[in-house]
Amino acid sequence: MSDRNEPLLVAPDWGADALAVVDLTAPERPEVRLPLVGSNPRAVAVSTDGTRAYVVNHDNGKLSVVDLTAPEHPVLRTVPAGNSPCAVVAGLVDDQVCVAAWADSEVVVFDKEGQRGAPLPVGGGPCALAAAPGGGARRVCVINEKDATVSVVDVSQAGAPSVSATVRVPRVTRAVAVAPEGRFAYVASRGEGTTDGQVTVLDLDADGAAVGDPVPVGAEPRALALSPAGDRLCVANYGSASVSVATVDVDNGRVGTPGTVPAGAHPVAVAFAPDGGVIHVVGQTSGILTAIRADTLDHTAVPLDGVPAGVVFGPDGHHSYVTDQATGQLTVVRAAPRKTAGIPAGAGSKPVNAAVSPDGTWAYAADSASDKVAVLDLNGLAPLAPVPLGAAHKPWDVAIAPDRGFACATSPESSHLLVLTPAQGNELGTGGDITVTPVPLASGARPYGVAVTPDSRHAVTADSGTATVSLVDPKGGTHTIDADVVGCQGPTGAAVSKDGRTLYVADFAPEQQERPRGKIAVLQRTGPETWEGQDPIGTGTGHLSGPHEMALSPDERRLYVANFDSGTVSVLSRESVEADWGFEMAVNKSPAMAHVYGLALSADGKTLYVSNAPANEGTVEVFDVSTNPATHQGKIRVTGDVGKPHLGLGLALSPDGRYLYAVDAEDWKPGSGAPGTVYGIQLGGGDQMQIVATAQAYIDRPSALVCRDDRTLYLVNKGKTSPDPREACLAVITLKDDSRLEVESTKTRPLDNNDLPYSTAISDDGTLFVANFTGKTVTVLGSKVTPVLVGQPGASQPWDVAVTDDGAYAYVTDRTVDSLRCVRLSDHQVTSLDVGRDPMGVASDPGGGLRAYVANHGDDSISVIGPDDASPGTPKVVDTWQHPRIAKPESVSVSADGAWLFVTTENSGELLMLDTRTGTPRFTVPAGERLTGSAPHPQSAKHLVYLADEAGAAVSVVDTTTLAPLDTTTPLGLDVRQAVGVPTAN
Structure with a gap:
């Protein structure tokens, strides 16, 4: 047997002596096949696994078994089913099938394949059958209209059905349903001596004993449905143009006081959506479909054409299907908006978006x-x-x-x-x-x-x-400013304006033999990734001598340049940010500084920290640069180990001005290990820096660092090309909150060894600029934030x-x-x-x-x-x-x-x-x-x-x-009062 995965709906087509098999794969454009069955088909049921449909043919007294797994849905067999069969129910124990033979006052019970039929006498004129949905039902409720009784047929022993109870229900109608667990049956009747109808609840575990008093509903109840969970009952009251909706206690079967909802004249069919949240009711002579919320009883009326006879929901719950008794047309109706589920977000949570x-x-x-x-x-x-x-x-x-x-x-x-x-x-x-x-x-x-x-x-x-x-x-967008735009022989330093639009690049000019040497390239950003070179600041203008790191004052009217060759700092100034740069003064001390490499400037622009690398130690010299000439105020010791030459220290100052950091590449260390140390000091707490990190995977010949914020350091590692090559990288170091002299976590981002990344600068928006010494380029690591x-x-x-x-x-x-x-x-x-x-x-x-x-x-x-x-x-x-x-x-x-x-x-x-x-x-x-x-x-x-x-x-x-009716399909003689959805087979 082949698998069947498409959703189906089946209904008898009495006009064509066929079974209408409706493919709901495209629910708003259903496709219909019409395998021929017997004469005047009246009802249909489907096996638990959805592979078989059972059609009772009223005029020739036959049961047709249809294969729903094959593409053309062939009839597998047709067997006698008594005189004038009018109802069928499937999904019983062992997949048995029960047929009501009205003229014989019998039911006939078959196996799944429609064989070995066992007739069983019941009351007069059995006209409707009901069993617990979902498969494995042990009992069938039979409505006997001639003698106003309900027969309870026990089918728990396959092939040996028996009547376990017969219960009188005066003026019973064909409306009946059995609860999902199979214990309680709900039977509608016109009521004795009253214009209103009623629903009687029978306890099938107690030989059909009535549960409480009959529940009053509207006049002449014609159709009855239970919600899929069995917790609500809906009755279509044909004679009073209304619907009765009541809650049901699933444990004891009792029905609460019904609420009444007006419906179109002569409601004849009712259906619950698969989730039980919505009810659709059709009015036969009014042509009205009424959509009702099961919980609030809010309702909306939708006009339909013709004479609607029945309604059933498709398995998706988004659509119901209504047939017209006059034309046989099938109308697709979208369901109304409703809450279908709630997903918990966690105890105590407050989800807001x-x-x-x-x-x-x-x-x-x-x-x-x-x-x-x-x-x-x-x-x-x-x-x-x-x-x-x-x-x-x-x-x-x-x-x-x-x-x-x-x-x-x-x-x-x-x-x-x-x-x-x-x-x-x-x-x-x-x-x-x-x-x-x-x-x-x-x-x-x-x-x-x-x-x-x-x-x-x-x-x-x-x-x-x-x-x-x-x-x-x-x-973080990344791009490179090409060498021809940068225009430098050996970029060693960088400084950038707050807005990230003007970049200054120090050119150490290693190929230039004469002294003094070097210049400052000035680049202007003209687009997101495009730059143009401006007139550079020359050696003479800036009093430059091997320029290295730089610092730009907060008002961007002073530029400080570390001169590696001369041991001084050139201070350039201008009248406004649009004016040209000129030399203002040199920052120096006695004895003279050696190999001035790194600079850091306080946020108020008054204090300048300068790296100093005399023979056997590394220090940071502190200057007051608010006056001309600058005043030397003292020194901070980085390390004093004998016999370790210090060619330069990169410096960085935290934005809040409380911590100063220095980095030593330790290029002189022999071997294949990754050298380098990061030092730090809390300013005002002494004059000796302490080690923050050294000899780690994220430190390898570091050349420069910058503070992204008070807890984040960006460290440029040059790596090594040969021998024992190691990758250059940018290390992001997060410092501990309570001690900004200890590392909490690190991440790295690769850089290009061949470019020899050297020093760095950062703009206020977080854009990072890395000057590449041998590549003669500048790598721009784009800002994550642009306000x-x-x-x-x-x-x-x-x-x-x-x-x-x-x-x-x-x-x-x-x-x-x-x-x-x-x-x-x-x-x-x-x-x-x-x-x-x-x-x-x-x-x-x-x-x-x-x-x-x-x-x-x-x-x-x-x-x-x-x-x-x-x-x-x-x-x-x-x-x-x-x-x-x-x-x-x-x-x-x-x-x-x-x-x-x-x-x-x-x-x-x-x-x-x-x-x-x-x-x-x-x-x-x-x-x-x-x-x-x-x-x-x-x-x-x-x-x-x-x-x-x-x-x-x-x-x-x-x-x-x-909620809206859609286009109709090909005219069909469907009786949707007998239609059922087909479960998907696997």
């Missing part, structure tokens, strides 16, 4: 109550192991790069962006090691919203504390951010000034649009272009952003939507097809769905306790949205499939 992976299989949720990002399995609807961010970081928003190369989370309290990356060469998923890199933003930035550009290159944060938008490149000012610090409050689908703009809401800041990402130009009061959430339309939506919390409105026809390529406010349901909106998101805007509102557990064409609220979906953010599934066909429920400690899953 979520992001779905590009393939829709997993999600991240920012847990604002912890230092973790929750990881959620969207297929299994279960939490996985969370990603810890570090105790200092509590996430607010989260975003995933489209290429799954990284994800990121904002941490407002610590002013960091946390970058989550997989192992080298991998993509993010639910498994594997995840590295979390805290990227510091500006002090006090307090970032809230975050988005990722469509090209997966940058994360964009909205910084509420500094009125900025930060563009963060997790990889863009969008307002005034203290007067602006950027909150949420979205990037347009074409990657042209970042839209940032500014809550304090009631504006949407539009940052053009190509050149960082900022324009502002007036929107509503207190704009919070913003979302771009995934259809491309500039369209976006802003949630204006302060005036209960949604601003719609679109292109400005008068100025192509620029955005403007094109519409404003207001409605009583749009009350204090906080967050917005857009479905993958752009058709729906999802809105969460203040302190609400309901999701609001707006039609993006008109702004009209269409659905309000109860989905949690306190919804704060939404993340739609990336595939529009999934019709799902995931909602962070801050108070519910979970992420809610909402099926947003919208």
Whole structure:
């Protein structure tokens, strides 16, 4: 037997003497096959494994067994089944099948293949059968309409059925259902001496004894259904144009007081969605389908054409199928939006925002109550192991790069962006090691919203504390300034302006024989990776003699250059940052300094630290450079070991001015080991540096270092080309918080040995410049953070951010000034649009272009952003939507097809769905306790949205499939009252 994996629906086609087998692989465009069976087929049932369909043919008294695994669904056999068979049930013990023979007042029980039929007398006129769903049912309830009884048939012994009980139910109808566990049966009747109907509960374990009094429902109940879990009962009241819905106690079978929902005239069929959350009811003469929420009884009426006769849900739960009694047409109806699941985010968690992976299989949720990002399995609807961010970081928003190369989370309290990356060469998923890199933003930035550009290159944060938008490149863009642009014989030093746009490169000029020698190349950045050389500072102008490291004053009007040959420091100055440089003074002392190599300048520009390498020791000389001439104030000893020549020390000063660091390459050491030592001292605590690190894997002939921040050192290692070659690298050293003279952790990044990386400089945005001595180039290790000012610090409050689908703009809401800041990402130009009061959430339309939506919390409105026809390529406010349901909106998101805007509102557990064409609220979906953010599934066909429920400690899953009839299929003579879904076979 072949496997069958496509979802099916089967129903008798009485007009064509066939079984309609409906393939639901494409649920909105079902395909139908019609294998011929017997005369006037009335009912169908399916085996537990979904491989067989059983059709009873009323006029010729036959049972047809149909193979559902073969492509054409052939009839395997046709066997006698009594006179006027009208009902069939399958999925009994040992896959037995039971047929009701109405004219014989018998039931006939067959095996799975329709053989060895065993007739059994029951009451008069058996017309309907019911058994516990799911397979293995031990009993069948038989409705006998002629004598108003219910027969309980025991089929627990295959081939030997027996009647275990007969129960009288006056004015019984054909509406009957058995609970999932098989103990209780629910039987509808018209009631004795009353216009209303009733439902009688029978305990099948107690010989059909009634459970309590009959439950009153509406007039003339025609159809009855139990939810898949057995906890709700729904009855279609044909005579009173209503539906009765009641809770059921699954332990004792008792039915609660029913609620009444109006329905279209003459409701004849009712069906629960597979998850039990939605009920569909069809009215025969009204042509109305009523969709009812099972928990709240909220209902919506949908007009259908013709005379609908029955309804059944497909296995996906997103669609129901309705047949028209007059035309035989099959109409596909989408189900209504509803919450389908909740995924726990962890005990005590407060998820505030979520992001779905590009393939829709997993999600991240920012847990604002912890230092973790929750990881959620969207297929299994279960939490996985969370990603810890570090105790200092509590996430607010989260975003995933489209290429799954990284994800990121904002941490407002610590002013960091946390970058989550997989192992080298991998993509993010639910498994594997995840590295979390805290990227510091500006002090006090307090970032809230975050988005990722469509090209997966940058994360964009909205910084509420500094009125900025930060563009963060997790990889840090890298490029090289070519030798012909640098124009140096032997670059040894570098200094850079705060904004990273002007670079100074010291040329030691090793090929130049005469003394003095060297120059300072001046390079100007003209684009993201393009530079132009300016007029250099020559030997005579700068009083240069073998220039090495440099330092630029905070106001960028003084440039200090270490002269290796002469043992002095040249101080160059200029009247303004646009003026030319000139020589101001030389910094020296007596006795003279030797091999001046490294410089460090205090943040106030008043104190200069200069490396000094006399014969047998290395020192740092301290000068007051606030006067001319400079005043020598003392020295700091680095090391005093005898017989160890010191050719130079690289220096770095922490941004807060409290710690000074020095590095010694120790080139003189013999052997193949990796030499070099990093020293440090807390200023004001003595005059002797101590060893911070030495002879480690991340230290190998270091030539320079720089402080990225108060706890991070960047160390340039030259490595070795021959003999015993070793890789050059950049070491990132994180120092301990309580002792910034001890190493906490390290990372390395390869550099090119052949270039002989020498010294380094860093701009305020974190861009690192490495001067390469032999390569005559400069390597630029791009900044991870580029802040863009969008307002005034203290007067602006950027909150949420979205990037347009074409990657042209970042839209940032500014809550304090009631504006949407539009940052053009190509050149960082900022324009502002007036929107509503207190704009919070913003979302771009995934259809491309500039369209976006802003949630204006302060005036209960949604601003719609679109292109400005008068100025192509620029955005403007094109519409404003207001409605009583749009009350204090906080967050917005857009479905993958752009058709729906999802809105969460203040302190609400309901999701609001707006039609993006008109702004009209269409659905309000109860989905949690306190919804704060939404993340739609990336595939529009999934019709799902995931909602962070801050108070519910979970992420809610909402099926947003919208209630609507679709096109009909080929006309068929279906009786969907007898249709069943077919389980997938494996």
